[in-house]
Amino acid sequence: MxxxxxxxxxxxxxxxxxxxxxxxxxxxxxxxxxxxxxxxxxxxxxxxxxxxxxxxxxxxxxxxxxxxxxxxxxxxxxxxxxxxxxxxxxxxxxxxxxxxxxxxxxxxxxxxxxxxxxxxxxxxxxxxxxxxxxGFAPVTGSGVRIVVDNPDYAGPNEVVRDSDLALLVNGLWEAGAEAISINGQRLSGASAIRNSGEPIEVNSVGIAPPYTVIAIGDRRTLGADFVESRSGLRFLNLADQYGFTHEIDNVDDVRLGAAPSSFQRLRSATYLQRNPKTKGGEAP
Missing domain, CATH: 1.20.5 (Single alpha-helices involved in coiled-coils or other helix-helix interfaces)
Structure with a gap:
């Protein structure tokens, strides 16, 4: 097989x-x-x-x-x-x-x-x-310009003094001015207008006549309110009494510089901190 x-x-x-x-x-x-x-x-x-x-x-x-x-x-x-x-x-x-x-x-x-x-x-x-x-920041706006000068042949007691400019400035504040300068010196809460002998000093800087005071505010009412203010009336009475020349004009666009930064330093006062910082750097 x-x-x-x-x-x-x-x-x-x-x-x-x-x-x-x-x-x-x-x-x-x-x-x-x-x-x-x-x-x-x-x-x-x-x-x-x-x-x-x-x-x-x-x-x-x-x-x-x-x-x-x-x-x-x-x-x-x-x-x-x-x-x-x-x-x-x-x-x-x-x-x-x-x-x-x-x-x-x-x-x-x-x-x-x-x-x-x-x-x-x-x-x-x-x-x-x-x-x-x-007063420590530049500003711009409309307002009024007032030029004040001594009378011709003025005697020692007939010239514009620091107290006269102070009355003028106070009248402008009362009339609603928001920023004021005198001969380019911006006024702040620490500014002083005072005589140093015969010359006038503003912010410790001597200025000479004519004195140009510029105030920024509502120009429609600022000049009229100044004339009607208490300090403004006193200044106008003194001007008439001693023969100061003064001119008030409305201005459309002016720029005021800042006050000296050295005036921002506190010499005696201490800043009061109302809201202490919490952890994380945020105020409650």
Missing amino acids: TEPSLDRARTPLLTLITQEALDRDYQVAASRRGDGERPERRRSYRGGVIAVIGVFAMLVTVAAVQTSQNADVDDASRASLIDRVEARQAVLRDNQDRIAQLRDANAQGQEALSSLNRRYADARARVAALGALT
Whole structure:
């Protein structure tokens, strides 16, 4: 009975090699038996075949062991790679959380900066307004100009004195003036008008006649209100009595400079802080 032939396309390689080697050995042995080969030579051929098969089996075993070792190495490398990937993913998550925290802190910082800028702008506006009212900031506007001069051939007791200019200035304040200067010297709360001998000093600066007094205010009413004010009436009476010349004109656009900054320093008084700062630099 003939053995079925091997399907070479589906048979495993190791089985195919072993089976074909054995079949060829059997064919050779059968042909030699037909030719009357001696039993001794048949045994030697059989031993050679067994040795070849043993060597081949050993090679297959070595290959299987090497493949198993390589598989273990591949598994270890794969596990190490997975651990590294997971570690990098953890670091990435930490960095993403840190970025989110920094973004929140940056948003809070920008909001605080915007609030600080608004408070700074408000403070500057208040400083400018206070500077204009107190005389320590330049101002511009419309108002009146009054020029006062000594009479011709005036004697020592017939010239304009510091008290006369003080009456003029007080009348303008009473009439609603918002800023006043005398011969370019801006008046402030610390300004003084006084005689130093015959010359008059304003802000410790000597001035000479004619004396030009400029007041910024509502020019529609400032001149009339000055004439009707108590101090204005007293000044006009003195002017008529001693013969001072005086002219009052409306002005459309004048600029008054600031009073000397040295007058802003407190010498004896101490600033009273009503709202002490709380932690964080903000007043309650």
